[in-house]
Amino acid sequence: xxxxxxxxxxxxxxxxxxxxxxxxxxxxxxxxxxxxxxxxxxxxxxxxxxxxxxxxxxxxxxxxxxxxxxxxxxxxxxxxxxxxxxxxxxxxxxxxxxxxxxxxxxxxxxxxxxx
Numbered sequence: 039x040x041x042x043x044x045x046x047x048x049x050x051x052x053x054x055x056x057x058x059x060x061x062x063x064x065x066x067x068x069x070x071x072x073x074x075x076x077x078x079x080x081x082x083x084x085x086x087x088x089x090x091x092x093x094x095x096x097x098x099x100x101x102x103x104x105x106x107x108x109x110x111x112x113x114x115x116x117x118x119x120x121x122x123x124x125x126x127x128x129x130x131x132x133x134x135x136x137x138x139x140x141x142x143x144x145x146x147x148x149x150x151x152x153x
Contacts, residue, residue, distance in 0.1 A: 040064040040142065042132050047147030050122055058117040058147060060132030065142055070135040071108055071115040075128035076146070085130070086117060099125075122151045 042065065046058040062068060072087035086096045086106035094106055105118040115132060131146040 042134050042142055042144040044130065044132050044144045044147040047130060047149045049150045049152065052123055052151055052153050054122050054151070055118070055120045056122065056149060058119065058130055058149075060115040060117075060134075060144060062113040062115070062132075062134050062142070065113065065134055065136065065139070067137040067139055068110075068113065068134055069137050071106075072133045072135070073106065073115070073117050073130055074133060075126075075130045075149075077128040080128075082131075083128075088115065119149070122149075124151045124153045127151050 042060050042062040044060050046056060050056055070087060070089050073085040074082050075085050076082045084097060085100055086104055088094045088106045088108050103121045108115045127150050129146040129148050132144045134142040
């Protein structure tokens, strides 16, 4: 089964930065790519989303600190995270929406921000 693969998570101190990647090789006709996050005891939250024409949206909690981007040639999406806070601690997952081939979730990458 084809599945996007996230990477780049880790342990970082508050105020630090991380860059997450989501590689979607093997998935064609990609429309929208998005990052979600799951924290223990909390609902899954949309962090950021980018469409095929480059339009983006962000959760209010990450605006001004996170930047989503994509490289269509590499079928890869990125999330540059700066000024990280302990409340950003979560498992970050990518979701790939295609025009006609359904949606694909990755397994996620863990981000832990220490205070």
